[in-house]
Amino acid sequence: MQSIILIGKPNVGKSSLFNRMAQKRIAITSEISGTTRDTNQTLIEIYSKKALLIDSGGLDEKDELFKNVKKNTLKVAKNSDIILYLVDGKLAPDDEDRKFFHSLKKLSKPIALIVNKIDNKKDEERAWEFANFGVKEIFNLSVTHNIGLDELYDWLDCFLKQSFSKDEEQSLEEEQNSLQNIDEHHIKVGIVGRVNVGKSSLLNALVKQERAVVSAIAGTTIDPVNESINYQNKTIEFIDTAGIRKRGKIQGLEYFALNRTEKILQKAQIALLVLDADEGFNELDERIAGLIAKHHLAVMIVLNKWDKAQRDFDATLKELKLDRFKFLAHAPIISVSALSGKRISVLLDKILELFENFIQKIPTAKLNALIEEATKTHPLPHDRGKVVKIYYAVQYDLAPPKIALVMNRPKALHFSYKRYLQNKMRENFKLEGVPLILVSRKKGQRDEE
Template sequence: MKEVILVGRPNVGKSSLFNRLAKQRIAITSDVSGTTRDTNKTQIQIDDKSCVLIDSGGIDDSNELFINVKNNTLNAAKCADIIIFMVDGKMLPDDADKKLFYSLLKLNKPIALVINKVDSKKDEERSWEFNEFGASVVFNISVSHASGVDELCEWIYKQLPQANLKFDTDDFDEFLEDFNEQGELDLDNKAIDYENKNIKVGIVGRVNVGKSSLLNALVNDNRSVVSSIAGTTIDPVNESFVYNDRVFEFVDTAGIRKRGKIEGIEKYALNRTQKILEIADIALLVLDASEPFTELDERIAGLVGKFELGVIIVLNKWDKDHDGFDKVAFEIRDRFKFLAYAPIISVSALGGKRIHKLYPLIQEIYQNYTQRIKTSELNALIEEAVRTHPIPRDHGKIVKIFYAAQFGFAPPKIALVMNKPRSLHFSYKRYLLNKLRERFNLNGTPVVLIPKNKGKSETDI
């Protein structure tokens, strides 16, 4: 455990700071110079990290006793890991303080110059005189008024090693019980048999991108009417297909036009399309490789994201050489950043090219979409991620994840039980999602991460 030592001349407030950081009166304090003569140690806690705090005797050369105290203090400083050098802000700096500070700098340890007793504007102005020390880390504090101490603690915290995260199993079990009582936990929900239910696959895209041709190719039948007239399909068309003993229910949805161009009964077709997506598991987002992508393609893709579906991006009418696939895929990734998890496959529905690759891909994504991640593996990953890249603080206050729990399927839904859910920045959430995708097979499926307050029924996000 790291040791933090308070060093300075007599009567600069070392023992007072020691007591405040220890949150109890341990060291004897008085106005009498040299009250502390021996080193005093105690273990303190700064947020989730611990260290040993050492109160040393004041350094003074006035007599033989104080010389012995000085030698004892300097020896302790050599053994310590972090040095807090304290001076009296009511006084001007002197050569003895500077000489002592420079000697401690030579130890090549983290060191902070702490100017105590800064209680007024006049004291703040005087504190500028201590710039001549050339210290890179300086704090103005007033132990008696508790000002500046939090900033000092934050600096000490950064010098300490990352805390060893340990999830409390008892608390975790209690959380699961509470979550279940709130009706949010779906892990043991037998109402939906994900392993045996039919896999519902919605085929979506703008008009005339070849959705009906794709359906016909998938089920090996001319089930949907195909023509070059945009908007031929109005009603959703259902067709089942068995693959590896699993039933795939394909639905060819009506082509979606820009809102201003929705005519007649196509207005109702749009509503029916959205309803199909509400009950679908997987969406085949069909794009036309023979034409430039449009803003409407992006809007339709947004519907897939809105309904949190598993998704495959199907690049139809692909009659080109595969040399250009990487370029087109790059453009798709750039346009549909919110579907970065979706695989891209090129096909030719009319020619039947690469259609066979869709079946195993749909089955794989459905398994990912409905999978249950082991609680122990999930928490081990979160622990490792936080240790590698600690959560940024919120105004100096630590933000901590107590544990994680998957509470739902289709798609995987994971609660992060925290002390400050609102303080989890979206960029850190994205970092955790990336770590999850690196560790587990989540190809083609969204993952829902919900920061949640410990012991509260409502989510605090």
């Protein structure tokens, strides 16, 4: 367990800060210099992170007793993880404090200068004089009036590692064990797109047989067609769905085909959104993509008829990811020719990859290490002056991955910060092609949605 030592000359308020951080009266405090001679220690919790807090004897050399106290204090400091050096803000900085501080700084540990007893405006003005210590980490405190501790806790949080109580560990284990069971050898793939983009031709190319009727007549496929193949020791079940037309053009059985397509997506795990690269893209393609996003499916965008298209691939990627399908920016885009069979094997390999991403279990330790680093790099904004903290994160479901952020103020998590965390997770975990669901909640809350 990490340790934090409070260190400084006698009578600067170390024991008072010790009691304040411990949230109980442990150390004896008095106006008599050198009241604390031996080290006191207690377990504290800062934003759900536990640490050992150590109150040390004062650094002084006025007699043999104090020289021994100082020697013991410096020994404990060398074995501590974080050092808080306290000075009396009502007094001017002195060379002895500066000397002690810089000798501790050479230990190459996180160290902060705590200017205590800053009780009024006059004290605040005087506190600026301590900037000549040459350290950025300076915190003005009034331990007596409980002022300034939030900023100190934010700084400490950057260096403390996440630790869980037995109840929390049990809760995390229960959530990990409650992840739904997925058949890792059976993949369900829905093929969707507007009429006449080549979905049936794509199915035939994937299963290597004339399974679906193909013609140039728009809407040839009315009933969904299922076919399974074995590939790399996996069973991939394809569903060739009826083409979707604009509602004004839906005729007869095609109305039922549209409804059946929706039901198929409810059962699918991966959606292949087929686009006609030769004809171009339109608003209906975007509406179909919205159905995929609605069902939180893994998705791959398939540019069919690429051999006929007179298009620049990079420009096409930009149009799809930055303009038409911003909400599917995580989806890989594959160009194929269903009729010639070009790049179909690439498509099959990508399906296996997306499925692994879709059903993955992210280790809790790695997830929390990432959250800790992300919040350290870009701290959470305060909520009306109150500190907002993520205590820990845990994956509570998969297919797609769903992450709960356990927080003190879950409603204060802004959508832009949530997007920042999602981007960080995508950078560090294999999440291409899958939606990533983040929810914020309080400790003990189980309603994730």
